[in-house]
Amino acid sequence: MNQKEKQIMDAAQKLFIIKGFRVTSIQDILREAKIAKGTFYNYFNSKNECLMAILDSVNEEIKNERMKLVFHEELDDETVFIKQVDVRFKMDKKHNLMALFHSIPISDDEDLKKFMEKHYKLELEWIANRLVDLYGAEISNHALDHAISLLGILQQGMYATKLFKMEMKKTEDVIKFALQRMKQVIQINQSDTVFFTNDYLHASNKPKDCENYKEVIIIQLRDLMSTVQNKKIHDYLQFLLEELQEKKPRLYLIESVLESLQKELKIKDMEFEGQKISQLVWRFMERWKNENSSTKAFN
Amino acid sequence: MNQKEKQIMDAAQKLFIIKGFRVTSIQDILREAKIAKGTFYNYFNSKNECLMAILDSVNEEIKNERMKLVFHEELDDETVFIKQVDVRFKMDKKHNLMALFHSIPISDDEDLKKFMEKHYKLELEWIANRLVDLYGAEISNHALDHAISLLGILQQGMYATKLFKMEMKKTEDVIKFALQRMKQVIQINQSDTVFFTNDYLHASNKPKDCENYKEVIIIQLRDLMSTVQNKKIHDYLQFLLEELQEKKPRLYLIESVLESLQKELKIKDMEFEGQKISQLVWRFMERWKNENSSTKAFN
DNA sequence: ATACATTTTATACCGATAGTCCAAAAATAG
């Protein structure tokens, strides 16, 4: 990593910890890092990208710590597992990420969302594997089930302890609590049906990017078109279909037509359908704008 | 509710659903509601307040639906409970609130945070009570424990199904899954120790407001002062102590001194302490700014 | 109907923000 890049990241990290991510402006970072604006944008295209870089390094740190913990220990040692899990929460606390990391789907930035999702999946997978380490291959069918449940109890427990100001409780205690409960589930559960089958984790992420989005929308539009015979609505839908196929869809036109379409649909008592379409198209437009506004690095 | 107010809320709600909360600007709302800016600020002091009003109405709706569901049914009927829980998730889906409601601590706005916390507690309490309805007074000790765990599995399960694009699964299925797991815990768990005792729910919220914050900070500062003999650091701490007591603390001064203090502490290998203090003071200043910038309604 | 009070509108304004652009200075590499 470049020296300047590190300098920026350190400054940003410090401010994120002290002030919090959202209230830290790029201006703040520049001041703290004693750096010009151009330099910042030389390394990151946005504050979000900077955050992702920091999170990456934090995750790297977590990974290393966890590896160190298990280095000369047995894989099926529960106390080791607890400590390993604790690494994440301790780190989150240290970096003031509690809010950020565990409220994954909040961001409106598609890239950040994807980033969070990726790391969420990795964490789930890690937990699932470790649970198999701990409780044997018999539970591997239910590994993902259990991982999701455990993570759920963990997060909720952490949040609750914070909310209830139970500062006396250490994060480790919460983990022990969660694991205790999970063990009870695990013991009984062997015969039960699997809800989250393991292949979900690796199911090739149906690419949900801009292009694919378009296809989904088009299908939805065609669907809707075939069920409605009203001329006006039909025309609107037809226009949307065509405009979305354009290389440079005129967003302002789409926006306007969408508005009218929704009104028409509402008259026909199909408000819900209108909302659904609008929602999809809006998301598409947001994405399109992002992809075409800045010349982003492809990584 | 006023007619105009409803008009605004409807417009806002529609946009929040379609575009999402964060990307919807107040300007958008004005356009959608065909209303002047002044009118908006006549009813709400901010976008956040508007959101809270909407969420309040949604919560009201949820409450009613749940009451209807249990009206002529038995309280210990599991299927009724499942449907009741489902009301929330269905509603969240309908209003595109998934992300918002379940990522509670994200906001930087203190009021919104408090609002979210309040409703989170209410939901926890409701679940805890319903669990007692279902499984008898014997579990009432563990009711909060179980409520937290259940909510954790629920949220995590919902998020995972969405992430894995398991659209075939209905929200009800996820609830059944979560409840299934919880039942196993509940059955065994009777003898186990209680982690979240019920009184946490009603523990008079130690007021964490601006004034109280100050006290905490002052204690921390005194603490630190007594452990450090370095003259410079001592002076800085002394200044902070005095300035924070002022009616109108000069934030820019505090900011500057904080900066220097942190540097000094870093030299003495007490970076962590520096961060902690800075964090506290920053939060205090944020809060102070909010409380003193606008003349807010006291409600 | 008239006079008064309240609400609404339209618009200008403020400060802060993210992000772009560019020419000149500085650092670095060959």
Place this chain on the structure above:
DNA sequence: CTATTTTTGGACTATCGGTATAAAATGTAT
């Protein structure tokens, strides 16, 4: 030393949330 890359500093745009205000519209009591 020269050529290239990086960095700087500032100007610039557009948008945002929010304030302020005068004038117009609306409602209300007599």
